[in-house]
Amino acid sequence: MGMDRIAAGAIIDGKQFAAGLLEDITARVAKLKDATGEVPGLAVVLVGADPASAVYVGSKHRQTIAAGMNSFKHELPADATQDQLMALIDRLNVDPAVHGILVQLPLPAHLDANAVIQEINPDKDVDGFHISNAGRLATGQPALVPCTPLGCLMLLKDRLGANLSGLHAVVVGKSNIVGKPMAQLLLAENCTVTVAHSRTKNTPDLCRAADILIVAVGRPGLVRGDWIKPGAVVIDVGINRVETPEGKSRIVGDVAFEEARHAGAITPVPGGVGPMTIACLLSNTLTAFCRQHSISVD
Numbered sequence: 124m125g126m127d128r129i130a131a132g133a134i135i136d137g138k139q140f141a142a143g144l145l146e147d148i149t150a151r152v153a154k155l156k157d158a159t160g161e162v163p164g165l166a167v168v169l170v171g172a173d174p175a176s177a178v179y180v181g182s183k184h185r186q187t188i189a190a191g192m193n194s195f196k197h198e199l200p201a202d203a204t205q206d207q208l209m210a211l212i213d214r215l216n217v218d219p220a221v222h223g224i225l226v227q228l229p230l231p232a233h234l235d236a237n238a239v240i241q242e243i244n245p246d247k248d249v250d251g252f253h254i255s256n257a258g259r260l261a262t263g264q265p266a267l268v269p270c271t272p273l274g275c276l277m278l279l280k281d282r283l284g285a286n287l288s289g290l291h292a293v294v295v296g297k298s299n300i301v302g303k304p305m306a307q308l309l310l311a312e313n314c315t316v317t318v319a320h321s322r323t324k325n326t327p328d329l330c331r332a333a334d335i336l337i338v339a340v341g342r343p344g345l346v347r348g349d350w351i352k353p354g355a356v357v358i359d360v361g362i363n364r365v366e367t368p369e370g371k372s373r374i375v376g377d378v379a380f381e382e383a384r385h386a387g388a389i390t391p392v393p394g395g396v397g398p399m400t401i402a403c404l405l406s407n408t409l410t411a412f413c414r415q416h417s418i419s420v421d
């Protein structure tokens with residue numbers, strides 16, 4: 124039995140890594156407070172009462188406070204107008220206590236989410252979704268980088284070392300929030316990058332050539348064991364709720380985890396990429412604060 128399982132050392136513990144990152148952020152916030160008398164402030168905007176969104180916003184609020192930062196929660200009713208939301212963003216853009224702004228998605232259908240995101244001051248866009256940040260990332264300039272791919276890159280470097288140059292990375296999924304910025308980050312690290320998506324004809328073959336395999340699709344168990352090259356590092360971004368035979372539900376990733384015994388390393392779901400996302404949001408808020416104060420980010 125033991126032989127069949129993924130070796131403990133091959134499992135990338137994102138929960139533990141995120142806890143370490145949060146500790147480091149907390150210590151840096153305390154130092155900045157001593158030096159400047161100020162702490163970073165994160166404004167989170169929630170429109171409507173979607174239960175999952177409310178849980179995410181609550182969790183972001185708690186962790187922001189725990190890191191010693193200011194957290195400003197703005198809750199608008201589900202029937203808020205586009206003008207009301209834009210006016211709130213305009214106020215937050217010029218509020219000196221607010222260094223990061225996050226609008227919890229999805230927004231109710233009558234609102235134009237893209238217009239709201241483009242209204243955010245790019246220097247405060249801690250989700251990294253503004254076209255200005257996407258452009259900066261793509262052209263190698265200092266950007267605020269979307270939290271999930273940023274967390275994936277940190278986990279990769281922790282496992283493989285800082286130098287990823289020349290490795291072949293395959294990214295499955297090309298969304299604006301995960302796949303595309305992930306591909307840009309890996310290009311910036313001088314990886315050879317292949318991006319596969321729903322129209323790609325030979326995805327399993329492409330995956331088999333990957334030293335680094337990042338999967339962000341949203342289909343449970345899409346990537347089978349024989350898509351994975353022995354020794355490859357696999358980052359599973361997927362979060363899928365599935366029914367168990369006992370009629371309960373559990374969260375699984377996009378990779379058939381039990382088949383990935385020959386991977387060099389793999390992130391579990393849950394406990395892999397997920398915990399990194401909020402930690403990276405706070406890291407981005409700290410980065411935004413430092414840049415707005417012309418303080419070195421490191």
Ligand code: NAP
Pocket residue numbers: 271295296297298299300301302319320321322323326339340341342345360361362363396397400
């Ligand atoms: P998305 O916007 O739905 O994008 C999914 C991507 O997968 C699309 O590019 C799509 O291709 C591609 N795709 C669909 N079916 C495919 C197939 N059979 N083979 C190859 N590619 C296929 O999703 P997302 O927002 O990027 O999220 C992806 C997953 O990551 C979801 O499970 C989500 O819950 C999870 N997620 C996790 C975190 C975290 O914190 N861990 C954060 C964000 C997202 P086309 O572009 O051609 O349609």
